Amino acid sequence: MRWILLSGLLLLCGCQYDFAIVQPPNIGGVIGSKTPLVVALAPVEYRFQASEGRLVMEVYNKGTDALEIDGQRSSVVDPSGLTHSIRGQLIPAGAFAKIILPPMRYDPGPEGLFHFGVWADASGTDGSGANGSAGPTTQPLYLGELDNPDDWDWHGETNIRVELTIERGTETFVHDFEFHRHKL
DSSP, X not given: OHHHHHHHHHHHHOOOEEEEXXXXXXXXXXXXXXXXXXXXXXTEXXXXXXETTEEEEEEEEOSSSOEEEOTTSOEEEOTTSXXXXXXXXXXXXXOEEEEEESOOOOXXXXXXXXXXXXXXXXXXXXXOOTTSSSSOEEEEEEEEEOOOXXXXXXXXXXXXXXEEEEEETTEEEEXXXXXXXXXO
C-alpha cells in the first residue's frame, strides 16, 4: 500500500531536473531552480536557472553599449546531435535577453496543426471580381503546418551544446557551453 501511495505522489509531483555546466570546465556548477547561477564572461553576465524541466539562460548586458546575439552564428546542438538556431536579439545597455532550452512549443489547440483560410478579392472598377465574374473571387490564403522546425525536446539525462556569438561594435565574442541534464 505504501508503494502505491509513494508512486502516486511521485506522479503528481512530476519529474524535476537540474543542470550542470560541463564545458567550459573552469565554470562548472550546478544549475537549480532556487537561485540562479551567475557567470561573467566578457562582455555579458549569464544567469542560469532550472524551471519546469527547462534550462533558462538570461544574457545580461552590464555595459554601456548595445550588444547583439548573432542568430546566424549561434546555435544549439540537441542530444541527438541535430543543430537548431537561436534567434538573434539586440540587448541594449542595462537589459537582458532570455533563452529557454528546449524552447516552449506552440500549442495549436484542438484544430490540429493545419489551418485553412479564404480571402475574397473584390477588386474591380465595375464591382465585379478580379477575374471578371459577377462577384468577388475566393482563393486559398494559407494552408500550412504551424509546427516550428526548431522545436526539440530534451529527454533523459543527456547533454546539449550551446554556442552564442555576441557582437559589440566591431568586437566578436564566442561563448561555448555544454550542459548536462539530470533528474533529482
